[in-house]
Amino acid sequence: MAEKNKTMAYEEEVRLGGRLLKCYRLATLGEPVCNTMQLDTTGQYLRLNRKPVVLPEKESELEVQENLFAYNVFHFLENAERILGDSRMFLSPVPIQNALAYTGTSGFTRPTLGVYLEWWLRFGDTEQIDADGRKWRVLRLSGSPLSGCNCCTLVDERGETTYRSVDGFGNLWQRFVRINTQCDEAKALYEAYPLSEVVRILKDEGADVVDEAQVRLANLQGDLDRTGRRLEEAETDAADWKKRYKWLLYSTKKEEVMAYLAQCCEQRKVRDKELARLRTERAELMQRMRHGLTDFVEYQREDARLKHAMDDLRQEWNTLVNMRPRQMFPGEKVTKPDLEEWARAQAERDEYKRNKNKKKGDE
Secondary structure (H helix, E strand, O other): OOOEEEOOOOEEEEEEOOEEEEEEEOOOOOOOOOOOOOOOOOOOOOOOOOOOOOOHHHHHHHHHHHHHHHHOHHHHHHOHHHHHOOHHHHOOEOOOOOEEOOOEOOOOOOOEHHHHHHHHHHOHHHEEEOOOOOEEEEEEOEEOOOOOOEOEEEEEOOOOEEEEOOOOHHHHHHHHHHHHHHOHHHHHHEOOOOHHHHHHHHHHOOOOOOOHHHHHHHHHHHHHHHHHHHHHHHHHHHHHHHHHHHHHHHHOOHHHHHHHHHHHHHHHHHHHHHHHHHHHHHHHHHHHHHOOOOOHHHHHHHHHHHHHHHHHHHHHHHHHHHHHHHHHOOOOOOOHHHHHHHHHHHHHHHHHHHHHHHHHHHO
């Protein structure tokens, strides 16, 4: 802030970035910004890509403000001239916390919209283009000032974010700190619009921006999607554990289950054969009645007997299929298909073991 000319008690011309802008004094001075580089004593920033700790009650609102900035990065760039020409837009606080290993947030305190725009516009390394031609801008800096290893947050034109290692990390963070610290005095002295107000003004002026209501709606949709995925994962896990429990349960009565399945197999053959015989008898009975070899009363009595015999066979089969599994495992919802699936898995496992042992014996 090398150049300053007072014009009125509450207005001053101040050089912000590369421009001389009219700034408006705060009625009550803000808290001074300290951006002196110093070692981090919190231990929060020794791991790459670690975001600062946020209290739970503030996390939701902070997410809204971060997304408001991220969704509008490319819109802000399109309206850079308008923003950089208005001190209250230039000084609008940005809710993004950059940090370095060892020095933490030193030099990155309270960045502003103008600081980001100056940084993006001056230095081409802040823009990344992937193999698909998608353009990305560096949104959050995170890395080591010594080794240059980094994992920065990048945002694309749709507001989607990703984590990547960027080239020239040392130059990127040093240039950002230089621009940011040059504005420290102004941050404490002059008025600044909230980011949502900057977006509202740009929207009123016809700019294509994403407002706060749209961001909140997108956040809620994202929460719903994440909740849905967690529910699906939980249901999958629950089904897996339930299956493991049941298979272990069936193993406690392995011989009884195998005998039951063998009985079902044999009983099915007997039932199918007997049902086929009874159907043939009913068909023959019908033919005799049509040819006058038996009267209608006799036909009805005999057909009823055959139908009753068929019903008995079906009921006996249903009892075997539906009731016996529950009798073997009281209190459990066990079905014959469950037992058959378990038996097939047991057979496959036993076959695998036999082949494995045989292969060892051959060696």
